[in-house]
Amino acid sequence: MTHSARVHPPEDLLWDYHRGRLSPGMRLTVRTHTDLCPQCRSELRLFDAIGGALLEDVEGVAMSDNALDLALARIERPEEPESSATVTHPGFLDGFDLPESLKAADIPGRYWVAPGVWMAPVRFDEDSRGTKTYLMFVKKGMVMPEHTHRGREITLMLKGTFNDQNGSYGRGDFVLCDETIQHSPAVSADEDCLCLVAQEGLILPKTWLGKLLQPFARI
Amino acid sequence: MTFDHISVIGFAGPGMDTDTTPLRDPTPDSTPERLIARIAESRDRDAYALLFTRFAPKLKAFVMGQGLSAQEAEDLAQDAMLNVWRKAHLFDPAKATAVTWIYSIARNLRIDAARKAKRVRDLPDDLWQGEGEKPADQEMIDHQSAQSISVLIGALPPDQQTVLKMSFYEDLSHGDIAKALSLPLGTVKSRLRLALARLKTGLSAPGGRA
The missing domain is CATH 1.10.1740.10 (RNA polymerase sigma factor, region 2, helix turn helix motif)
Structure with a gap:
């Protein structure tokens, strides 16, 4: 892991991640970023350390009378084996260096939206309505016409780079776009691009992206 | 209580039989x-x-x-x-x-x-947990003690302490805190940012760790 992410989640998002209040897709993007970013892991550890110190400072509320007996009884019971849920891990992801968060994610299949472009939706056990989350692969050298966004959209870079008017983004970078951002991202000409995308708000038709993405030469 | 306090300071060392509150001391x-x-x-x-x-x-x-x-x-x-x-x-x-x-x-x-x-x-x-350690994680808050963080939190300006404690004790988002305190969101964020920066500085300073 030689490359360190340069673009990080905003602090309020990292805080909401810490307290478990992000939608499944948003949570996965932040989790994946922290898998790749020592700096944000360190920030999360600081949150835990603060929480620990504040827990220490709290005046306790008495447990019920039999609480200790119950606790001592519970530790004698055999531990139920943790159910290891089966996660679909399709072959088309084999060649990619995926962080742990995505190795554990349920990604049943992919579909091609244009030549050189596929999307692979991430499936969640819990209600993930309102957010669409998918891996997106884009062949090197593709560019999207200038566009804006409806609602928050996070692109977490896993492989390759893309550039837009605001900068250049590589592995681990956490790119947050919303209505205020207008850009025309272009995938590097040297390397294919894989990213994890979480879109809130408007759910676009499957073909939308394919219509937008064009080989660079044709623009 | 004053008497107990004096007697502990005066006569009881760690581990002595007179230490009847081993969890506190x-x-x-x-x-x-x-x-x-x-x-x-x-x-x-x-x-x-x-x-x-x-x-x-x-x-x-x-x-x-x-x-x-x-x-x-x-x-x-x-x-x-x-x-x-x-x-x-x-x-x-x-x-x-x-x-x-x-x-x-x-x-x-x-x-x-x-x-x-x-x-x-x-x-x-x-x-x-013990597994999956990456060396770069070690940079900042290794070996820190809850005690020293607690002291650092206590030394924060009251405005910063308030937003920090509301975050943790009341499980509020930055936006929730802004509403509760009738403050602009940016103010809440900057107070938290300053508080976290101070804690980080304090923890990495010599003597900031236990």
Whole structure:
């Protein structure tokens, strides 16, 4: 892991991640970023350390009378084996260096939206309505016409780079776009691009992206 | 109480027989870190009872402050302590204090419980366990003590303390805090940012670690 992410989640998002209040897709993007970013892991550890110190400072509320007996009884019971849920891990992801968060994610299949472009939706056990989350692969050298966004959209870079008017983004970078951002991202000409995308708000038709993405030469 | 205080300072050293409150003034063998080690090493039930007595009421109070009912909070405290028992072998005192580790266990349980209705399966977010260590993680808050962070928090300007404590004790988003205090969101964010920066600086300063 030689490359360190340069673009990080905003602090309020990292805080909401810490307290478990992000939608499944948003949570996965932040989790994946922290898998790749020592700096944000360190920030999360600081949150835990603060929480620990504040827990220490709290005046306790008495447990019920039999609480200790119950606790001592519970530790004698055999531990139920943790159910290891089966996660679909399709072959088309084999060649990619995926962080742990995505190795554990349920990604049943992919579909091609244009030549050189596929999307692979991430499936969640819990209600993930309102957010669409998918891996997106884009062949090197593709560019999207200038566009804006409806609602928050996070692109977490896993492989390759893309550039837009605001900068250049590589592995681990956490790119947050919303209505205020207008850009025309272009995938590097040297390397294919894989990213994890979480879109809130408007759910676009499957073909939308394919219509937008064009080989660079044709623009 | 004044007399007790004087007598402790005057005559009682750590580990002496006169020390009747070992959990508040821990002897080396009954620090929370040592108690967890004793559980890991020999499934020491006495150590567990001491740890439970000390932390379960705090856990209960903490999550009640965040909005759980007394019964829910009691159950969460029980479950968190059960996890401490089961995961004791994963605790690494070089990385976290006991109370930080216990907090992180309770936090994960709380998040899981909130999602349980939705049958979620997620990776455990164990930042503090022994495996999967990456050296770059070590940079800042290794070996920090809850004590020194507590002191640093106490030294923050009141405005910063307020937003920090509301974040943790009341489980509020930055936007929630802005509403509650009738402050612009940017003000809340900058106060938190300053508070975190001060804590980081304090922890990495010489003497900032225990």
